[in-house]
Amino acid sequence: MAKDDNYIGMLLEDIQSKLQGVAEGVSDLNKKADRTDKRLDKIEENTNIIPAQQAAIKGQTAQLNDHEQRITALESA
Secondary structure, rough: HHHHHHHHHHHHHHHHHHHHHHHHHHHHHHHHHHHHHHHHHHHHHHHHHHHHHHHHHHHHHHHHHHHHHHHHHHHOO
């Protein structure tokens, strides 16, 4: 009986250590998922800014493309 109890105790310890490893793995996955969510939020913020930046660049480009005409008009005045 004592041999069987000892064997069962060893099996339980082995199972417990394996379960602890699984629990640590799940915990790490949760941390990685949280970091991924934060990165996705930043990407979304940056994506929302892009149209405003594009509009500003188009406006500045139009002004720069028109500079020859404005300079000529000022020089002739």
